Amino acid sequence: MIGVGQLVLAALLVPTCGAGLIALCHRTPDLRDAVTVATAGLLLWIVAALLPGVLAGDRPALALITVLPGLDLALEVESFGMLFALLASGLWLVTSLYSIGYLRANHELRQTRFHACFALALAATTGLAFAGNLFTLFLFYELLTLVTYPLVTHHGGDEARRAGRTYLGLLMGTSIMLLLPAVVFIAAVAGTTDFRPGGILAGRVDGVALAGLLALCVFGIGKAALMPVHRWLPAAMVAPAPVSALLHAVAVVKAGVFSVVKVLVFTFGIEPLAAAGGSDWLVYVAGFTIMAASLVALNADNLKRRLAYSTVSQLSYVIMSAALLAPLSLIAAVLHIAAHALGKITLFFAAGAIYTASHKTEVSQLDGIGRRMPWTMGAFAVGALSMIGLPPAAGFVSKWYMLSGAMSGPSISGTQWVAVAVIVGSTLLNAGYFLPIIFRAFFRLPVAGDVPAHGEAPWPMVIALTTTATGTILLFFMPGVPLALARQMLGGG
Template identity: 45%
Template sequence: MAAIESTWVVLALIPSLIAALILASRMSFFEKLPNLRDSITTIATILTFLVIMLFVLPPVLEGEILYYELFELIPNLSVAFEVDAFGMVFALVTSSLWIATNIYAIGYMRGLKEHAQTRFFIYFTISIFAALGIAFSANLLTLFIFYEILSIVTYPLVIHHQDRKAMTGGTEYLIYLIVTSMLFQLLAILLIFGLTGTLDYTEGGFLAGHGTALMQTIIFLLLIFGYAKAALFPIHKWLPTAMVAPTPVSALLHAVAVVVAGVFSVMRVVFDVFGPTLMKALSLDLVLGGFAAFTLLAALLYGLTQDNLKRRVAYSTVNQLSVMMLGAALLTKTAMTGSIIHIAAHSFGKIILFFAAGAIYVAAHKKLISKLDGIGKQMPITMVCFFIGMLAMIAVPLTFAFTSKGMMVEGALAGNYLIFCGVFLLAGFLDLIYFFPIVFRAFLRDLPKGEKKEWKEAPLPILGLVVAPIAAVTVFVVVFYFVPYPFMDLAEIKIGNVGHVEDVMPHEEAQHLGHTAELAVLGIVILFAIANYAYFGKSKGRERIRFDTPWIYGGNPLSKVSHWSSRKVANFYRYMVYVSRSPAEWLLSAVTRKDLKEAKKYLAVSLQAHVTSTTSMAVLYLTIGFIIFILIKGGGMG
């Protein structure tokens, strides 16, 4: 299908960029005028959403693809934007939830009297600019550029508190995202360009017939692990570590921009780089499905050990991201459609949980699940919304996620992926074990001694700014179940253009069995909740679920393995950073005439450590990539 040139694609990016530049031009000025600053960011969010809804969405719903080229680097390689139905889903989720997140962030930051609020909103606003750039990317190069911008501008948000814990978490966050991107993603991009002579997306894929099966498989692995924002095991650890950030940042990372960008990138590879036909021929459906299924279950089991509310919700995000990737890996029409819809379903449901966690901290200064006894009696609006968000994660009827997960279960049956179907159903059961103690404590436990049963929602001056976004998003989680517009339409348009593998089981039979299986699991979930009432109701003390807790009560046979693997991967990254920093240390020693030990010490404690590390690694892997590129072209493989 021929694309239509449209400047609206670029205009949709401009409000957020202009708002960030205005704030950055006079930071001290806007620090003294918070109302003006917050008005600018709010207007930018609304303008962005309106441009996308009024001028970008309508032609895409009619099946058109919008295109705009910024500039051409070399023949067949340009920085360009393209909006298809799939990119539109990401853009709609980002632009709509950004409005709620921005309002919530204003209330949260003011309620806690956070420092450097202007700096915070500058990077917060640029993050949405980068996310939309990813959604509108026309090729792998444009995607890579905006992917890196998003990694870099979210780093100051993660380390906002600027204490030791924040700096440590931010360093790990940056190392995971930048190193994997330079090590895997960039190398894969260079290999693809060397083999095909293009990086432009083609619905249904463009890599078939280029290179050997082994080379194509290697490229696929490089890409799915190069997009570390998707948090596939074992490169998932950055995500819960980043919970040192303020809650609005957690919402941005887990629901609006960062992780959605990772899953979006992986699914873009499946749909428009490899395509369902090549994926099936190379058995890459089983490769991606296997990694996603293991990550899905391991994240749930490992998250059960977390007493920190935000960290537990963070591991739920790792799980849900893998649900989307597993759905895309099945390659059947229903499953792939459901995986796209689940991007929206998860984002709307998950942001409620993070908003609620932040509201609890603003009002009661509580972070631990073990300290939430009776909080539902003090904060009924917040905790009722949390409960509905929890139901969305479990995917019960009347929530948007029930639609998307149901389609993926049906798709698994239609494609005869019975094991993956079992994984979907088991995940729904484990989700209850995961969240049940939180809701039970909040509503059915008595308040701790000394605490009064009094209204304790967010402080009155900022009540609307914190609680209103939570309630509004909660309403949409239910509304989209009945009216899934426009996400269902966009997903069907995309999969209709991409194509799919043929179903093994007739659609009607798969649909019937899928509904039956979902209802059976829902029944088991209800029985499990009743059966475990006595355990959760009578247990005393801190009640942190430990490794030695019986499995039926949330014990975790995989958590030790997961913890060990994550630690080994983190050590590998640290070693790679150490190796890549050596040239910078030598150069600093030669220029400043410092002893080499002094240069190492200086780099180790300064922000330049991150800059020099990533720069050195970028140069190193670019060099390796170009050498491989030259060898491929010289060998006549292009």
């Protein structure tokens, strides 16, 4: 019988060793792809094995090394990290199936490097999800940037290199310039960087300093794509579709908002923050990001660019809800991480499937494509519903909590009204940039003289995108597990 601690460590080692195996199998593509799927399956199994314990209130912890006095490399599985790891590893399994179809159908080069880096990215994501303190989180955060860089620049051309510069420059620049000083400061004043329920800064930092420190953290976590440090995300769209799907809808961007919420709840502490009003400004910045990014998405013709800006805006829903600090909004933040992950990965899967089958990349080219690719566009419609927040998609549940949270409390403050207005207004904008795509796909006739007739993309891709679309709907009907995990996070850890 393996101990729980070893299981946590295995969640890190399995994808790492998997990457090594994938690299070793570079001569036999079939074996290599089998190893990829097997690794993803094993990781999901390990993470799922941790779930019952965590739901029952266990907090498996593992201290690895003491790097500096008071600075440990330590893992601890709490409910929020559990949810994120479950999400990332589950969707990795689906994505690995999808990538195999995508890479083979598009005759991509360097497939081994792609799969190996993907596995490493998942190792970093799992480490980040299970990080027991801010330092460990910071380490895996940087690692995640580095291992995803080869994926973003996969095509290797000039465009990819330029995008890679933006990606690395912004993500690494913000984390070193802003997050690192914040981490050192927190370690210096608190003597530890451990994540603890209620935070570690209570009574040590307050007032303007607290708000300033929060700003360093939030902008330092560039992966959360809060404006003005969001530029890396649209730039990263040069990457192949599976990368955009898993990394830039789930692993990387969610690592960003996950870190923000985690720091908010477990480093700063909700009560000290609320008492100092230290996160009010964040509601406005996130609200602005939601609206501005939605407006950009409205005008983007390139499908992946539209999805990227939609992601920027959806990520800020999470940040805005968390910054409101009400219990219901925090639940909304956690739920939305899951709901958006499922919906957005479906949308990116669909975009990649469209590209693979028809080589179309622009929204304006999609007239009538729903008749040729009914499964793909059906899944796309489900994902879009989730983005807008309509039933029966998961996005409805999180938006419900979001609005309830924004309107909770004895009296509704001005900040809360702003949040409500942003949620309502952006919902309209979301509808404004997603519904036309669905309309075009199903209700317009294909342009005459269009590219030769095509059907659906290869079957692994179709399976993957229908799976995630089904997941989006299932989460609407059965939000039990994420909800329980989110409640646990609030219930003192």
